[in-house]
Amino acid sequence: SSARPLQRLSIVLLRKVNVRDALNQAMDEELERDEKVFLLGEEVAQYDGAYKVSRGLWKKYGDKRIIDTPITEMGFAGIAVGAAFAGLRPICEFMTWNFSMQAIDQVINSAAKTYYMSAGAQPVPIVFRGPNGSSAGVAAQHSQCFAAWYGHCPGLKVVSPWNSEDARGLLKAAIRDNNPVVFLENELMYGVPFDLSEEVMHKDFVLPIGKAKVERQGTHITLVSHSRCVGFCLDAAAVLAKEGVECEVVNLRTIRPLDVETIEASVMKTGHLVTVEGGWPQYGVGAEICARIMEGPAFNYLDAPAVRVTGVDIPMPYAKILEDHSVPQIKDIIFTVKKVLNM
Amino acid sequence: GIFVTSGRSMVASSRSYADFTPEKVDLHRLEEGPPLTATLTREEGLKYYRTMQTIRRMELKADQLYKQKIIRGFCHLYDGQEACAVGIEGGITLSDHLITAYRAHGYTLTRGGTVREIMAELTGRRGGIAKGKGGSMHMYTKNFYGGNGIVGAQVPLGAGVALACKYLGNDQLCVSLYGDGAANQGQIFETYNMSSLWKLPIIFICENNQYGMGTSVERSSASTEYYKRGDYIPGLRVDGMDVLCVREATKFAADHCRSGKGPILMELQTYRYHGHSMSDPGVSYRTREEIQEVRSKSDPISMLKDRMLSNNMASIEELKEIDIAVRKEIEDAAQFATTDPEPPLDDLCSHIFANDQPFEVRAATPWTKLTSTS
Numbered sequence: 001s002s003a004r005p006l007q008r009l010s011i012v013l014l015r016k017v018n019v020r021d022a023l024n025q026a027m028d029e030e031l032e033r034d035e036k037v038f039l040l041g042e043e044v045a046q047y048d049g050a051y052k053v054s055r056g057l058w059k060k061y062g063d064k065r066i067i068d069t070p071i072t073e074m075g076f077a078g079i080a081v082g083a084a085f086a087g088l089r090p091i092c093e094f095m096t097w098n099f100s101m102q103a104i105d106q107v108i109n110s111a112a113k114t115y116y117m118s119a120g121a122q123p124v125p126i127v128f129r130g131p132n133g134s135s136a137g138v139a140a141q142h143s144q145c146f147a148a149w150y151g152h153c154p155g156l157k158v159v160s161p162w163n164s165e166d167a168r169g170l171l172k173a174a175i176r177d178n179n180p181v182v183f184l185e186n187e188l189m190y191g192v193p194f195d196l197s198e199e200v201m202h203k204d205f206v207l208p209i210g211k212a213k214v215e216r217q218g219t220h221i222t223l224v225s226h227s228r229c230v231g232f233c234l235d236a237a238a239v240l241a242k243e244g245v246e247c248e249v250v251n252l253r254t255i256r257p258l259d260v261e262t263i264e265a266s267v268m269k270t271g272h273l274v275t276v277e278g279g280w281p282q283y284g285v286g287a288e289i290c291a292r293i294m295e296g297p298a299f300n301y302l303d304a305p306a307v308r309v310t311g312v313d314i315p316m317p318y319a320k321i322l323e324d325h326s327v328p329q330i331k332d333i334i335f336t337v338k339k340v341l342n343m
Numbered sequence: 344g345i346f347v348t349s350g351r352s353m354v355a356s357s358r359s360y361a362d363f364t365p366e367k368v369d370l371h372r373l374e375e376g377p378p379l380t381a382t383l384t385r386e387e388g389l390k391y392y393r394t395m396q397t398i399r400r401m402e403l404k405a406d407q408l409y410k411q412k413i414i415r416g417f418c419h420l421y422d423g424q425e426a427c428a429v430g431i432e433g434g435i436t437l438s439d440h441l442i443t444a445y446r447a448h449g450y451t452l453t454r455g456g457t458v459r460e461i462m463a464e465l466t467g468r469r470g471g472i473a474k475g476k477g478g479s480m481h482m483y484t485k486n487f488y489g490g491n492g493i494v495g496a497q498v499p500l501g502a503g504v505a506l507a508c509k510y511l512g513n514d515q516l517c518v519s520l521y522g523d524g525a526a527n528q529g530q531i532f533e534t535y536n537m538s539s540l541w542k543l544p545i546i547f548i549c550e551n552n553q554y555g556m557g558t559s560v561e562r563s564s565a566s567t568e569y570y571k572r573g574d575y576i577p578g579l580r581v582d583g584m585d586v587l588c589v590r591e592a593t594k595f596a597a598d599h600c601r602s603g604k605g606p607i608l609m610e611l612q613t614y615r616y617h618g619h620s621m622s623d624p625g626v627s628y629r630t631r632e633e634i635q636e637v638r639s640k641s642d643p644i645s646m647l648k649d650r651m652l653s654n655n656m657a658s659i660e661e662l663k664e665i666d667i668a669v670r671k672e673i674e675d676a677a678q679f680a681t682t683d684p685e686p687p688l689d690d691l692c693s694h695i696f697a698n699d700q701p702f703e704v705r706a707a708t709p710w711t712k713l714t715s716t717s
Binding site for chain 1: 477
């Protein structure tokens with residue numbers, strides 16, 4: 001038979017992967033890639049992880065590399081840092097970042113500052129990870145966002161993924177990084193699926209720490225956010241688009257180092273800025289972004305003051321109606337955009 | 344045998360070794376402790392003498408420089424406790440690991456640092472062991488993880504190092520030191536628990552110098568038997584002023600660890616002549632008589648010297664020569680430490696991250712551009 005002209009079919013294979021599985025696969029691949037990587041924390045091994053993020057890893061890698069700890073955060077965080085001093089590459093899980101307060105001295109004084117104090121003699125290749133920020137109905141002691149606290153400290157890298165691609169690429173990058181990384185996950189995002197391309201699923205796919213991503217192009221106003229609130233910004237943008245307002249949505253991905261260049265470029269394009277975060281307003285991530293914009297070239301492009309949308313400045317209440325009114329909602333973002341645009 | 348020392352004097356029948364019986368050893372959950380005799384060779388004796396004397400003189404020089412305001416900030420001196428650092432090092436090797444708190448100058452030396460770079464770190468110069476970035480409490484060498492400023496935090500860190508030793512299967516261990524003041528820290532008990540559960544090769548060592556800052560052990564601790572505080576962890580208590588006791592106890596403890604039995608706890612009873620730090624005269628919470636009594640009856644260097652002399656292992660002249668050599672070493676180091684320039688301003692922001700591209704660091708004002716390199 002005669003040859004037919006070759007047709008090139010371009011197929012983009014996408015897989016639905018939720019954030020939990022993205023984190024799980026990232027850890028699995030990095031454990032396999034480098035023997036020095038190991039995971040420790042409460043319930044990470046035989047329980048498969050309190051939030052099932054480490055499901056299957058203990059079965060595969062055993063006691064040596066997946067270690068259940070007693071409920072002693074200060075002790076096991078210190079042990080993890082010491083292991084990093086001596087050349088291993090620990091992943092230290094806090095069941096939630098609220099419990100890291102028990103261990104915060106080890107994160108800051110032992111991990112973050114050591115490379116500096118030793119004038120470069122002692123690197124600390126450690127990842128601290130766990131769910132951060134508000135969840136659903138877990139009340140005041142289990143709902144705090146630590147992005148601002150850890151983002152304050154030199155010597156730490158602080159990462160806050162939103163979707164599965166972020167989770168996968170940034171966790172792999174964090175594990176391969178020779179520095180202490182605070183990895184802030186979000187419990188309510190664990191079950192949310194996203195499409196991942198083959199490129200993203202490649203075992204060496206990493207995302208650069210310190211680089212924000214423009215998730216949605218826009219011309220009228222810049223929305224800057226991190227973690228779960230990125231999704232709210234995109235939802236708000238969809239609603240606003242129907243009214244002819246085109247929002248540019250910037251996903252920070254990293255809290256520290258902050259990618260101020262991407263934010264500035266966006267603000268210089270749109271002339272308007274709104275930051276959106278789940279954490280408390282005072283001395284927060286949004287406050288830092290606004291200060292930096294004031295101090296940089298983008299200020300002259302602002303047509304209105306930059307404004308923050310944040311969690312309400314109260315401990316998190318329990319009752320659903322109160323909890324719903326403690327966190328930024330999509331309507332708050334829409335309201336704020338219209339205020340800033342004088343609509 | 345007969346030998347000649349540098350043409351000055353001849354010592355007849357100097358002993359090449361002597362056997363000693365350590366003082367008592369208190370045991371906790373141990374059937375037997377370190378052996379009841381220890382052998383000291385002449386070579387070892389001279390080495391221990393020289394190292395202890397070096398620490399002593401170095402610390403006294405630091406005292407001087409601090410009073411001249413050439414050393415600033417915190418300065419916690421180790422004079423009186425020399426037998427601990429030297430004896431411990433005699434019981435392990437440099438491929439083992441060690442971590443301690445802030446009274447760390449002696450350990451920095453025994454772990455391979457030089458007097459020059461230690462003193463230059465105290466004076467904040469670029470030739471300091473941490474290039475002037477760390478200061479008194481933050482000195483590091485190979486397999487020595489400081490120098491740690493937060494009381495107690497070094498203990499879990501040491502267990503982490505021990506975990507790495509076990510993980511890597513290298514037969515090494517970690518010595519994790521803390522004082523009587525730190526001994527009540529919760530994180531230490533957390534560390535006892537995990538080290539025992541996981542059988543980590545860690546030697547916990549409590550340097551009990553009787554005072555946590557200005558608080559005597561009786562006023563800080565419901566139980567002052569620190570060697571028992573590990574509860575399920577076997578423990579021993581020895582005289583920390585006797586370098587041989589310390590060495591033998593350390594060897595015993597190291598064997599315990601290396602045989603896979605897990606952690607062990609040593610309490611060293613010792614004493615510091617200085618106050619807690621250079622800001623503390625050290626006499627408001629203890630008497631001068633007490634300090635003097637320890638100096639005259641239990642000084643670690645005098646004890647070793649007397650032992651060597653009375654056993655014909657060295658001559659007075661020989662030891663004097665060591666003293667002179669040590670004094671010179673300290674003077675040279677102090678000279679370096681006071682003349683070496685301070686770190687360059689370019690170094691201000693360096694060493695934030697390892698293996699990274701240079702990046703911009705926010706300065707005191709938005710207009711100054713600072714760069715950090717690895």
